[in-house]
Amino acid sequence: MAGSGEEKNGGVAAVSGGVEDAYGEDRATEDQPSHAVGRLRRQVYMGCFIFSSTCPWCFNQAQAPFDYTVKIVMPCHFRAFSGHSLLRDPRHNKGLSFTEKERDAHYLRGLLPPIVLYQELQEKRLLQNVRQFEVPLQRYMALMDLQARTLISSDAYTFILLNDPSGLQERNERLFYKLLVDNVEELLPVVYTPTVGEACQKYGSIFRRPQGLYISLKEKGRILEVLRNWPEKSIQVIVVTDGERILGLGDLGCQGMGIPVGKLALYSALGGVRPSACLPITIDVGTNNEVLLKDEFYIGLRQKRATGQEYSELLDEFMSAVRQNYGQKVLVQFEDFANHNAFALLEKYRENHLVFNDDIQGTAAVVLAGLIAALKSVGGSLGDHTFLFFGAGEAGTGIAELVALAISRQSKFSIDEARNKIWLVDSKGLVVRSREGTLQPFKKRYAHEHEPIKDLLGAVKAIRPTALIGSAGVARSFTKEVVEAMSSINKRPIILALSNPTSQSECTAEQAYSWSQGHAIFGSGSPFDPVKYNNKVFVPAQANNAYIFPGFGLGVVIAGAIRVTDDMVLAAAEGLAEQVTLEHIDKGLIYPPFSIIRKISANIAARVAEKAYDLGSFAVSCSSLEFYQHEKQVHIVLLFYVQAWLVISLARKIW
Numbered sequence: 001m002a003g004s005g006e007e008k009n010g011g012v013a014a015v016s017g018g019v020e021d022a023y024g025e026d027r028a029t030e031d032q033p034s035h036a037v038g039r040l041r042r043q044v045y046m047g048c049f050i051f052s053s054t055c056p057w058c059f060n061q062a063q064a065p066f067d068y069t070v071k072i073v074m075p076c077h078f079r080a081f082s083g084h085s086l087l088r089d090p091r092h093n094k095g096l097s098f099t100e101k102e103r104d105a106h107y108l109r110g111l112l113p114p115i116v117l118y119q120e121l122q123e124k125r126l127l128q129n130v131r132q133f134e135v136p137l138q139r140y141m142a143l144m145d146l147q148a149r150t151l152i153s154s155d156a157y158t159f160i161l162l163n164d165p166s167g168l169q170e171r172n173e174r175l176f177y178k179l180l181v182d183n184v185e186e187l188l189p190v191v192y193t194p195t196v197g198e199a200c201q202k203y204g205s206i207f208r209r210p211q212g213l214y215i216s217l218k219e220k221g222r223i224l225e226v227l228r229n230w231p232e233k234s235i236q237v238i239v240v241t242d243g244e245r246i247l248g249l250g251d252l253g254c255q256g257m258g259i260p261v262g263k264l265a266l267y268s269a270l271g272g273v274r275p276s277a278c279l280p281i282t283i284d285v286g287t288n289n290e291v292l293l294k295d296e297f298y299i300g301l302r303q304k305r306a307t308g309q310e311y312s313e314l315l316d317e318f319m320s321a322v323r324q325n326y327g328q329k330v331l332v333q334f335e336d337f338a339n340h341n342a343f344a345l346l347e348k349y350r351e352n353h354l355v356f357n358d359d360i361q362g363t364a365a366v367v368l369a370g371l372i373a374a375l376k377s378v379g380g381s382l383g384d385h386t387f388l389f390f391g392a393g394e395a396g397t398g399i400a401e402l403v404a405l406a407i408s409r410q411s412k413f414s415i416d417e418a419r420n421k422i423w424l425v426d427s428k429g430l431v432v433r434s435r436e437g438t439l440q441p442f443k444k445r446y447a448h449e450h451e452p453i454k455d456l457l458g459a460v461k462a463i464r465p466t467a468l469i470g471s472a473g474v475a476r477s478f479t480k481e482v483v484e485a486m487s488s489i490n491k492r493p494i495i496l497a498l499s500n501p502t503s504q505s506e507c508t509a510e511q512a513y514s515w516s517q518g519h520a521i522f523g524s525g526s527p528f529d530p531v532k533y534n535n536k537v538f539v540p541a542q543a544n545n546a547y548i549f550p551g552f553g554l555g556v557v558i559a560g561a562i563r564v565t566d567d568m569v570l571a572a573a574e575g576l577a578e579q580v581t582l583e584h585i586d587k588g589l590i591y592p593p594f595s596i597i598r599k600i601s602a603n604i605a606a607r608v609a610e611k612a613y614d615l616g617s618f619a620v621s622c623s624s625l626e627f628y629q630h631e632k633q634v635h636i637v638l639l640f641y642v643q644a645w646l647v648i649s650l651a652r653k654i655w
């Protein structure tokens with residue numbers, strides 16, 4: 001039940017699982033006054049522990065939002081967490097919603113205008129203000145300002161706080177998450193794709209303050225030191241990129257930071273992982289983007305990308321520093337690496353670290369779930385159908401592998417036979433046996449016997465797929481002819497245009513519905529508005545890994561997992577697919593709406609945690625297993641669901 005000693009590092013800041021570390025001694029940050037807070041926190045946790053002893057599943061390390069209660073409700077931080085400092089701390093600042101009592105208790109009198117605005121009203125005011133910006137990038141910047149943790153000087157802050165009529169300059173993290181959670185369908189496209197893509201492209205010009213950790217080649221040999229500079233000590237999820245394949249926009253080098261920041265905002269808003277437990281990291285090994293290298297505002301190293309030994313030594317050092325500093329239960333999510341590194345890194349680290357590649361595994365889970373749901377309209381099981389991928393990289397082959405695994409689990413087919421139902425097209429055309437000698441390893445399993453075909457239309461006509469899945473990052477590659485060909489082969493063609501952002505989408509929703517005369521089951525990576533065609537309204541699905549990774553990460557955390565396996569990814573897909581109801585299917589939807597994403601995430605988390613537990617000591621640390629051992633008789637998935645839902649709902653109440 002207790003976190004194992006081996007996970008601690010010199011007495012500081014190791015993350016371990018189970019109940020004991022929830023007392024929080026090991027995650028005090030340097031600016032927290034220690035003993036009084038420790039005692040108070042212990043009392044709060046003891047109270048929770050009594051509650052949890054009737055339901056031990058309700059209480060473990062993911063419960064850390066309680067930290068917040070201690071800090072903000074108790075007048076225990078004296079001046080260290082009061083007055084200016086409190087207003088300048090986005091994590092604890094409540095802005096105009098500090099009550100009269102809190103203003104007295106925290107030395108805030110006079111620092112705020114006299115009015116007390118309750119959070120709902122603050123939220124309404126902010127939403128109105130965000131909506132006033134017509135340009136999506138301005139909305140993005142306004143929201144990021146609200147979230148930002150690193151602050152401007154106190155004088156400037158007070159000036160802004162007291163003089164900013166829009167209220168948008170307030171740094172108030174809990175308001176940011178409340179706004180996001182309550183308006184997820186409206187704000188997701190702002191903090192995430194497509195707008196985050198533009199933000200990364202312009203990151204150098206719009207950069208105001210650091211939002212994550214930058215680890216560059218200059219820090220080689222000192223990465224542990226760099227990690228220790230981050231103010232939070234108890235980290236549960238890291239999203240890391242090296243910026244080489246940012247969405248479908250290519251190499252954006254150090255400016256890729258917008259992606260880990262955006263993904264982790266969703267981890268908190270949609271998956272209940274406490275913001276302070278999330279760490280965005282960009283590894284800067286240079287960039288091959290000539291435009292950036294010549295841009296005077298570029299924020300990264302001005303050199304070509306390091307490769308080979310230099311690159312892999314830096315990554316090795318990073319992984320071992322992460323483990324040393326945060327223990328073995330920190331989830332490292334690789335994001336938007338180029339495929340020549342992504343597959344190799346996943347293979348290399350998955351045996352000994354808790355790693356997850358969102359582009360390969362998260363995307364696979366979301367698409368498999370969508371296919372399972374779509375087949376409820378189309379008919380037949382996965383093994384009865386043929387799948388054609390346009391794009392044979394991380395997303396394409398990641399999905400292909402999970403679909404093959406699902407087919408082999410559901411039917412009498414072996415995994416190799418299942419792979420025969422899947423075809424890939426890459427930049428050189430259909431992946432066929434005669435190309436085997438020059439193919440990257442991850443494509444070889446799909447090099448089937450067939451004559452070479454160069455173009456997508458030719459491949460569609462020859463392979464006659466049920467589903468066409470685009471992940472090449474090539475805009476408008478699903479032409480009218482391609483969609484018409486799919487429609488002539490299938491009554492209900494499944495067409496997924498996964499490439500992000502919107503500018504790279506293989507086709508628009510309107511094109512898919514009109515060219516298929518309303519028959520397509522369509523999903524896209526970035527959102528499209530509903531389309532009216534022949535007096536009927538079609539609601540496109542958003543086939544994006546954002547459905548998966550927040551719940552997946554939460555599942556890993558509540559299980560105290562130490563490894564990610566394919567079965568856990570499959571469980572996540574099933575956890576999403578089972579939430580698509582007949583009502584959704586009747587409306588042509590292949591995913592439940594994002595408006596209920598927190599419920600979706602709780603279900604996915606429960607499925608993933610259950611699977612990790614089923615897999616036993618390979619996936620879950622021995623200490624967590626011991627904790628679960630005596631519960632073997634009970635319905636474990638239900639307990640995990642309750643736990644996940646509690647974390648997600650408590651997070652919303654407490655932040």
Ligand SMILES: NC(=O)C1=CN([C@@H]2O[C@H](COP(=O)(O)OP(=O)(O)OC[C@H]3O[C@@H](n4cnc5c(N)ncnc54)[C@H](OP(=O)(O)O)[C@@H]3O)[C@@H](O)[C@H]2O)C=CC1
Nearest residue numbers: 247248339392393394395426427472473499500525544545
């Ligand atoms: N919706 C979602 O949740 C997700 C969407 N994506 C999107 O998918 C896209 C691809 O990502 P990812 O798989 O990681 O990228 P990769 O670079 O790993 O793969 C891209 C693939 O597209 C192929 N390709 C490139 N140009 C062409 C072309 N003209 N014709 C045919 N094939 C081509 C490449 O061929 P070759 O191998 O020959 O170079 C490669 O196989 C991106 O836009 C990304 O945003 C990614 C992850 C999740």
Ligand SMILES: CC(=O)C(=O)O
Nearest residue numbers: 247336359500544545
């Ligand atoms: C969604 C995502 O992860 C991507 O486009 O890379």
Ligand SMILES: [Mg+2]
Nearest residue numbers: 335336358359
């Ligand atoms: Mg990605």
